[in-house]
Amino acid sequence: MEIRFSDHARRQMEERGLSEDMIVRTIRDTNGVTRQKENRYRACAFVRIGGKKFLLVVVYDMPTITTKEIVTAFLTTKFKKYS
Secondary structure, three states, X not given: OEEEEOHHHHHHHHHHOOOHHHHHHHHHOOOEEEEEEOOEXXXXXXXXXXXXEEEEEEEXXXXXXXXXXXXXXXXXXXXXXXX
């Protein structure tokens, strides 16, 4: 599986202090994937940062069956909304 990062995703990750490794682990070890539209998906995984529990949300497109292109990623404490 190829994982690519859009320019927007890279900017958002940098602003939010998220690493590529965190994003890749979320996609591979997800707590669940939700289809948002035809080729867009949302993967979520729980992470601990500074002793606090967050949900890492990764939004990606699948332009081909073997490629995931990361659109954006963010941390939230709104567990019910996204999981």
